[in-house]
Amino acid sequence: MDIDDVQIKKALVAFSIEKALLEMGEPVFQKVTEILKNDYNCYVPDCYDHPEYLKRVLADLYGNAHTAIISSIKESLREFSHQTPVQKFLVALE
Template sequence: MAKYQKPVLFYQGNCGNDAARVALVSVSVESALLGYGVEIYHKVLSQLEKKYNCSLYDCYKHPECLNEILKTLPRNSRYKITQSIRNGLEEFSYVKPVSKFLDTLDS
């Protein structure tokens, strides 16, 4: 019987390349925003660019920027988008940077 092994994608050793995690988080955020509506998607991207000079890809390392933009949305919208992001990343929450990203969204 094969022993359970974490996916290589999330290797926690000396591998400094976290491009796969950046892409995973970015796609989850993008999907959640688009799931709520194209207008919200464009509004969030525009605000990220305008306020923080960053994109969705930068949100992985700076989730506080996304969190601040989401706080400007109506409470119900913010909750649904955050919940959708959390659902999309739930199975990867054992990875410390992903867990930190999710915790920052909840603050």
């Protein structure tokens, strides 16, 4: 996998995360991105390489309700879920 392919997948995952968070509301997006930055020095695109950060933040903030956000991310990425890097990201969120 070349650099461009990695960047495309990273952007695709970041878009899916942002879309799912914004569907829940602007305050949800703001809170999650704030905690990612403050606790992990991480931004949404970095979640491609560190999905465990996103999973932990969502679980801490929303308990079992975090599964709705993860489901939305999975749905957005369903078309690409057969690709190994995307599949690994999705498995890490479970």
